[in-house]
Amino acid sequence: MFSTCVNGGVFLKVIIAEYAGFCSGVKRAVQLAEDSLEKQPIRSLGPLIHNSQEIARLQRLGIHSGDEEILSQTSEKGEAVLIRSHGVGPQIIAELKDRGWHVIDATCPYVKKAQKLAQEALKEGYQVIILGNKEHAEVKGLRAWTKDTAIVVASWEDLKDINLPPKVAVLAQTTEKEAKFNELVSYLQGILDEVKVLKTICTATQQRQKAAQELATKVDLMLIIGGRHSSNTNKLWQICKSLNVNSHLIEEVGEMNPEWLKNKEIIGITAGASTPAWIIKEVVMIIEENNEKEVGIIEEQIDVNSNDDLLELKSFNPGDVIKGKVVKINAEEVLVDIGGKSEGIIPLEELAYKRVDPKEIVSEGQEISVEVLNEDKDGNIVLSYKKAQIEELLDKLEQAKESGEIITAPVIEIVKGGILVDVGIRGFVPASQVDRNFVADLNQYLNQELRMKVLELDRSGRKAVLSQRAVLEEEYQKIKGEVWEQLKEGQVRQGKVMRIATFGAFVDIGGIDGLLHVSEMAWGHISNPAEVVAEGDEIEVIILKIDPIKQKISLSLKGLIKNPWENAIEKYPIGKIVTGRVVRVAPFGAFIEVEPGIDGLAHISQLSQNRVSNVEEVLSVGQTVEAKVIENDPVKKRLSLSLKEIATDIEKVEYENYLGKREESSGVTIGEILKEIGQKL
Ligand code: SF4
Incomplete structure (x- = not known):
C-alpha cells in the first residue's frame, strides 16, 4: 500500500504499513455506532476509542460516551447503548435491558470468543485463570463471564502462593504477549495434572508491529501517527527508532513539519490502534501538498480514500468465521477469495457433512461464510464451510439470546413436556413456555410457526430452549399499558x-x-x-x-341486564299468587325463584296449615309451586311467600261459598257467624 509522487524523474514514495491504525475490533465498533445512529441516538458504555480527535468526530455525529451513569439510568424511550469492543459481563447486558436500553453489542469477535471459552470452561468444572491486567475493562468483562470466579494474574509468578485445584483452564487478555502466556502455561503444566489451554491472544498488535518493523528497514523517514500517551503507538515509535531510521511521532496533521520531507525518497507511515483511517489520509494529503515536486503517480495498496481501507487487510486465526467469495469449484476443493494474499481452500470433506457434488452447495461468485481451520504446508489457508454454517447459526442464536430478538421457527413435534421447534438445531419449548396461560393440548401447535425468544443455548450440545410465552408476555405488558390508559x-x-x-x-x-x-x-x-x-x-x-x-x-x-328488582313492586304486589321453582331449602324455609334474580322466601311457618318440622317434608329443590306474596321489600330485596295462605284462602272461599248458600236459606249473615265464632273462643 503506497502512494508514489514523481518530480523530474525523482520519485517520492509514500508507503503505509500493513495493519496501521484501527484493528478490526475497533473499526467494527465504530462502524456499528455510526450505522445505529441512522435509526436512533446512541451512547457508548465507556469511551469507544482513546483518540481525542476521533472522539470529537463521533461526538459531532451524536455518539457520546457514558459510564456508570448509564448503568444507573433507566431509558424511557429505549435509546441505544453500545457495548464497545472490550466487551462486558452478562449481568451488565441484562441490567441495561432491564432498564429499558436497546443494547448494541460491539464486543470484538476475538473478545467474544474468549468470553465464550471462559464461560464454557467454568461450566465444565475448570478453575479459570486469566493472564492480563485485572483493571482493564476487557479482563473485568471476561471475569464476569466466569461469574467472577476466575483468577487474574499479571504473570505466572502471581500463582506461586496460590493453591490451585487439579483442573484449570488458562487464557489471556487478547492483547497479551504470546511469550508471557507460554511461560504461564509451562508453569501450570509443570504443577498440575490437567491444564486446558485456551488460545485467545489476538495478533493484531503483533502484526502491526511486525509490519512497521519491516517497513522501517525500507524507508528514509517513518511517520508514526497516534496518541503520545498510547502505549502501542509509543511501542511502534520505539521499534522504528531502534532501526536507526529517522522517525517522528505525530498526534495530528498540524504537527507535520515540511522540513522532515526534504530530500526524502521513500516515506513510511504506520499508526497506533486508536488512529482512524481518515487521520492517516490527512497525513498523506499533507505530504502531497508540501511536496514541491510535481506529483506524477499515486499508487496505493490501500485506498486511503475509502472508509473500508486499512482495516480490510485480513489476518486469519484458527476458529475465525470470515466472509469470502467462491472463485473456483474443482472436483476436490472449492477456492475462496478471503482477501488474503492467496485464495483459501475448502476441501470437499469440509463442505458438507456428507459427500456431495460441490456445485450443489455453492456456486462461483457466491459470497459465503467460512471458518478458518489452519494453514497447510504450502501456506494456503484451509477453510470449513460446514463448520461456519453451524457456527454462524449458533452465533445468531446467541446474539438473539443476548439481545432478546424474536426468532420464528416451525413446530416439528409435540413431545412429553413441551414442543420441538426447528431453529436450525433442536429447539425445545417447555409446556410452561408455550403460552401465557396453561395449554391443555399442545397438538394444536403442530406445524405452526411460533415467534420465540431464546432462553438457553448449549453450543456444544447444539440445543436451545425457547419461549413463546416470553414474547406474548412482553407484548401483553406493552398493550396492557396502552389499554390501561383507556x-x-x-x-x-x-x-x-x-x-x-x-x-x-x-x-x-x-x-x-x-x-x-x-x-x-x-x-x-x-x-x-x-x-x-x-x-x-x-x-x-x-x-x-x-x-x-x-x-x-x-x-x-x-x-x-336490567335489575329485576327495579319493577318488582308492580310485578309482585302483596296478595299476588306467583309460580316459582324451589332453588334451595334451609332449616328455616325454602327459596323459590320467581324469575332470574328474584328468589322469594317461604318461611317454614308459611309452608302448610299444619305444623312443619322439616322443610323437606313439604318441598324439594327443583319442585314448581304456587305461593302467595305476603311481603315485598325491593329495597331490602326481600320477597316473602306463603303456601299456607293459599290453602287458607281456598278454604275461606270454600267456606264463604258454603255460608252464602246457608244465608240464602236461613237469612243469617257472615258477620253474625264470625261473631258467633268469636264468642265461642
Ligand atoms: S482483540 Fe484484537 S481485534 Fe479485537 S479489539 Fe482487541 S486488538 Fe482489536
Whole structure:
C-alpha cells in the first residue's frame, strides 16, 4: 500500500504499513455506532476509542460516551447503548435491558470468543485463570463471564502462593504477549495434572508491529501517527527508532513539519490502534501538498480514500468465521477469495457433512461464510464451510439470546413436556413456555410457526430452549399499558373468555384480563361459572371497578341486564299468587325463584296449615309451586311467600261459598257467624 509522487524523474514514495491504525475490533465498533445512529441516538458504555480527535468526530455525529451513569439510568424511550469492543459481563447486558436500553453489542469477535471459552470452561468444572491486567475493562468483562470466579494474574509468578485445584483452564487478555502466556502455561503444566489451554491472544498488535518493523528497514523517514500517551503507538515509535531510521511521532496533521520531507525518497507511515483511517489520509494529503515536486503517480495498496481501507487487510486465526467469495469449484476443493494474499481452500470433506457434488452447495461468485481451520504446508489457508454454517447459526442464536430478538421457527413435534421447534438445531419449548396461560393440548401447535425468544443455548450440545410465552408476555405488558390508559369504570367492552375458575372467569378486554366473578354473571343464583360462559366465548362486559395499584379489573355481565328488582313492586304486589321453582331449602324455609334474580322466601311457618318440622317434608329443590306474596321489600330485596295462605284462602272461599248458600236459606249473615265464632273462643 503506497502512494508514489514523481518530480523530474525523482520519485517520492509514500508507503503505509500493513495493519496501521484501527484493528478490526475497533473499526467494527465504530462502524456499528455510526450505522445505529441512522435509526436512533446512541451512547457508548465507556469511551469507544482513546483518540481525542476521533472522539470529537463521533461526538459531532451524536455518539457520546457514558459510564456508570448509564448503568444507573433507566431509558424511557429505549435509546441505544453500545457495548464497545472490550466487551462486558452478562449481568451488565441484562441490567441495561432491564432498564429499558436497546443494547448494541460491539464486543470484538476475538473478545467474544474468549468470553465464550471462559464461560464454557467454568461450566465444565475448570478453575479459570486469566493472564492480563485485572483493571482493564476487557479482563473485568471476561471475569464476569466466569461469574467472577476466575483468577487474574499479571504473570505466572502471581500463582506461586496460590493453591490451585487439579483442573484449570488458562487464557489471556487478547492483547497479551504470546511469550508471557507460554511461560504461564509451562508453569501450570509443570504443577498440575490437567491444564486446558485456551488460545485467545489476538495478533493484531503483533502484526502491526511486525509490519512497521519491516517497513522501517525500507524507508528514509517513518511517520508514526497516534496518541503520545498510547502505549502501542509509543511501542511502534520505539521499534522504528531502534532501526536507526529517522522517525517522528505525530498526534495530528498540524504537527507535520515540511522540513522532515526534504530530500526524502521513500516515506513510511504506520499508526497506533486508536488512529482512524481518515487521520492517516490527512497525513498523506499533507505530504502531497508540501511536496514541491510535481506529483506524477499515486499508487496505493490501500485506498486511503475509502472508509473500508486499512482495516480490510485480513489476518486469519484458527476458529475465525470470515466472509469470502467462491472463485473456483474443482472436483476436490472449492477456492475462496478471503482477501488474503492467496485464495483459501475448502476441501470437499469440509463442505458438507456428507459427500456431495460441490456445485450443489455453492456456486462461483457466491459470497459465503467460512471458518478458518489452519494453514497447510504450502501456506494456503484451509477453510470449513460446514463448520461456519453451524457456527454462524449458533452465533445468531446467541446474539438473539443476548439481545432478546424474536426468532420464528416451525413446530416439528409435540413431545412429553413441551414442543420441538426447528431453529436450525433442536429447539425445545417447555409446556410452561408455550403460552401465557396453561395449554391443555399442545397438538394444536403442530406445524405452526411460533415467534420465540431464546432462553438457553448449549453450543456444544447444539440445543436451545425457547419461549413463546416470553414474547406474548412482553407484548401483553406493552398493550396492557396502552389499554390501561383507556379503561374507565362503567365502560362497556367487548371481551373474550380466556379461562374459567371455580369463582369466575378471566376475560381478555383488549390485551388485559379482568375478572368476571360468578356473582356478577347473572342476577340469579349461579353455582358454576360454566353454566353461563365457556372458554373462547366473545362477550360484552361492563367494568365495575379498576384497581390501578393492584392492577385488577372487576367485570360484570349482570350489570348489562336490567335489575329485576327495579319493577318488582308492580310485578309482585302483596296478595299476588306467583309460580316459582324451589332453588334451595334451609332449616328455616325454602327459596323459590320467581324469575332470574328474584328468589322469594317461604318461611317454614308459611309452608302448610299444619305444623312443619322439616322443610323437606313439604318441598324439594327443583319442585314448581304456587305461593302467595305476603311481603315485598325491593329495597331490602326481600320477597316473602306463603303456601299456607293459599290453602287458607281456598278454604275461606270454600267456606264463604258454603255460608252464602246457608244465608240464602236461613237469612243469617257472615258477620253474625264470625261473631258467633268469636264468642265461642
Ligand atoms: S482483540 Fe484484537 S481485534 Fe479485537 S479489539 Fe482487541 S486488538 Fe482489536
